[in-house]
């Protein structure tokens with residue numbers, strides 16, 4: 001466009017006209033963040049003790065069974081569609097293979113049963129991975145060199161997912177990044193008559209520094225030997241994310257996820273436009289910690305920053321956001337503040 005014709009657009013075109021008042025801004029708004037987009041992420045411990053604050057995640061607790069159920073009921077009453085639960089397992093229950101993950105009386109099966117009794121109208125999603133249960137903090141079974149064994153791990157994950165589904169988990173969410181595990185879990189669910197259990201695949205999950213506070217939250221931090229780069233993705237890759245998502249959909253995933261969230265909005269956007277599947281973003285512990293630290297210092301305007309972070313996911317194409325902040329966000333959305 002020449003300089004002259006560009007100049008002629010103004011003042012006929014004044015994009016600021018539509019922004020002149022609140023009613024007009026609402027009228028031209030392209031996307032909406034609603035309570036229906038929120039998935040509450042929560043951590044539960046397996047001891048008969050009080051909820052414990054998680055130091056690196058101000059405002060977030062490792063719940064005990066009672067406070068976790070209360071929080072689930074609150075989420076249901078706020079209209080939040082689903083909760084995602086992660087366990088903090090006592091050190092004496094951890095072993096090399098993560099066998100506690102298969103204990104029908106473990107904290108996750110117990111919690112799922114209780115939620116189904118006390119909050120029957122909220123969905124419950126369980127994490128399928130062994131890192132909360134292993135002494136080495138990896139998501140599966142490792143060999144002598146610390147390499148995570150794919151097929152041996154998958155066998156455990158299938159059993160873990162079946163246990164969760166048979167206890168009433170609505171969605172099983174493998175977060176381990178083993179190859180082929182979605183197909184194996186789908187087959188096992190079908191064979192066991194659990195045809196309506198949804199699978200949300202952590203399809204594009206990156207080897208990220210932003211999980212730091214979570215490892216603290218579930219107690220796998222000090223324990224983790226090495227890193228997770230032989231199974232989680234390189235932060236510099238996009239095409240590989242699309243390939244991973246295509247495989248997981250072909251293997252039977254109902255929903256796909258990108259993780260972490262905010263640093264990976266480009267990935268989210270490409271996945272949504274390419275596959276048009278229900279697509280979710282995980283606002284991970286490090287994103288939460290980073291924002292809360294700045295807010296605590298008075299460097300960010302708290303609720304404005306928190307809400308904007310969630311809105312960005314919706315704009316980028318997310319159908320929902322897994323967030324530790326869901327109940328508080330829902331109250332703000334409900335009250336229109």
Ligand code: PBG
Pocket residue numbers: 127128129130131139175176210211212213214215228283284285286
């Ligand atoms: C591992 C798992 C992780 C998270 C959820 N499941 C961490 C990891 O891969 O090391 C991270 C959640 C968060 O940071 O909020 N199975």
